[in-house]
Amino acid sequence: MKFKLIIPSMFISAMAFSKTSVSGYVFEDINKNQKKENQEKGIEGVAVSNGSQVVLTDKKGKYSLPIADGQTIFVIKPSGYMVALNQNNLPQYYYQYKPNGSPTDFKYKGSAPTGTLPKELNFALYKQNESKNFDILVFGDPQPYTEKQLDYFKRAIVNEVKSSKKSAVFGITLGDLVGDNLSLQKPYAEVMKEIGLPWYNVMGNHDMNYDAKEDALSDETFEANFGPANYSFNYGNVHFIVLDDILYPDPRDAKGYWGGFREDQMQFIENDLKYVDKNKLVVVSFHIPLEHTNEDNFRNSDRQKLFDALTPFKNALLLSAHTHIQQQIFYGKAQGWNGSKDLHEYNVGTTCGDWWSGTSDEIGLPTSTMRDGTAKGYSFISFNDNQYQVRYKTAGKPEDHQIQLYVPKVIPFPSKTSAKILANFFMGSKKDKVQYRIDSGKWEEMEYSETIDPNFANAVFKWDATDKLFPGRRPSNPEQSKHIWIGGFGNKLSLGRHKVEVKAQDMYGNEFTASENFEVQDQIIIP
Secondary structure, eight states, X not given: OOOOOOOOOTTSOGGGSOEEEEEEEXXXXXXXXXXXXXXXXXOTTOEEESSSOEXXXXXXXXXXXXXXXXXXXXXXXXXXXXXXXOTTSOBOOEEEOOTTOSOTTSSSOOOOOOOSOOSSOOXXXXXXXXOSEEEEEEEOOOOOSSHHHHHHHIIIIIHHHHHHOTTEEEEEEOSOSSSSOGGGHHHHHHHHGGGOSOEXXXXXXXXXXXXXXXXXXXXXXXXXXXXXXSEEEEETTEEEEEOOOEESSOTTTSSSOEEOOOHHHHHHHHHHHTTSOTTSEEEEEOSSOSOOSSTTSBOHHHHHHHHHHHTTOSOEEEEEOOSSSOEEEEEOGGGTOOXXXXXXXXXXXXXXXXXXXXXXXXXXXXXXXXXXSOXXXXXXXXXXXXXXXXXXXXXXXXXXXXEEEEOOSEEEESOOOXXXXXXXXXXXXXXXXXXXXXXXXXXXEOEEOOOOOHHHHHHHHHHHHOSSOOSSOOOOOOOOOSSEEXXXXXXXXXXXXXXEXXXXXXXXXXXXXEEEEXXXXXXXXXX
């Protein structure tokens, strides 16, 4: 097909570039050589997209789509099939059309020129058994700024996960794969391959090309290393959508970034969901959380459009990271969500914790507890048909380490004191039930309170009290936690040792416990 090729400046929108069409087949790759051969039949009803439009293959597995310079054509993996993986276990489901390549004056390289389109662009799939009951791994913000921090990530997270990944079938990292130094993206991918699972990646605000003058070009290096920043796929009875929700430069003032979506992204979401069974669970992954009290962090109109697109689905889950805290967010009618039940956004704790800060542990890894007192770690999501449960795993701790207690070591006799018992339930939300008892007494309700975690506060302020600097970086200042519960001691405790026990039940009905000892001592009277 003949077409006119326009050579634009790097600042002109990619959608204004040369336009043509692309066609080919989605086929079952029986011998897994990535080539369509005569005996290999096309697969009907598979969705293919150019990043805004979505079409289904016909009876012969054929599709046709318009394509413009800068777009990526990708197959939306159907359930029961898999695509090839590259040497770093990154799924190969796409073809980037960048005949002139990425801008050459960017600090970090993007894609080399792809040249003309192939006559036929085919996508190979092969069958795999997919249970409707499966687990995935979810990482928030590894965010290494240096090779040393990438080594922290490898030793603190990857080494643990690769030996304890259990039944996980793939993983997702929710952005900020690196910390501005995009030359670390490939080394990050090489570290991640050791986990031994297919791995999907979300673009974060620290994964961008800051040289870009328009948002459509801010992901050039990310795309070169990981593929499209907006895509979807299916597994079991779950439809996964991955989105770049960072607008850069900020369209309000061309400085910094803003949470939101471009129009072509919204078109993709809407067109993609047209072909998704309403009985499926839809999981949408992005970097910047949607929650906000004003528009400083996220554009309200874009959040509402996403809500409207998801409204027909009874089961949906949002996944985000970015904040370096952990929280459960629920949207209802007051926030513009009109679904049949509240929409849950899990704002995931980060693998780097508080940016690899704090004093080091016995193997030289920064403690790096998050500002809300959540220990650094990662999550498992277990899917049962179109339902889900989330479990947080603290790095370097047993699986049942879900609650961190703050209990004063000593209180005076009689035990009437202003001191309090605090429980930080990492996966907790205001909706959850947390109880405590002392010395096997009666279980009593603890009071939910959005306050700072005193354990974390102590870990921070010791940096200010020392007369000799600790190695490493002072942690960030404490921030109010969304998962703290408080209880008192009462005034009837006898002298001696006592034990406080706490139990918490999460939104899925799972129960967790923790305990600490303390002592009641005679009050010293000052004459």
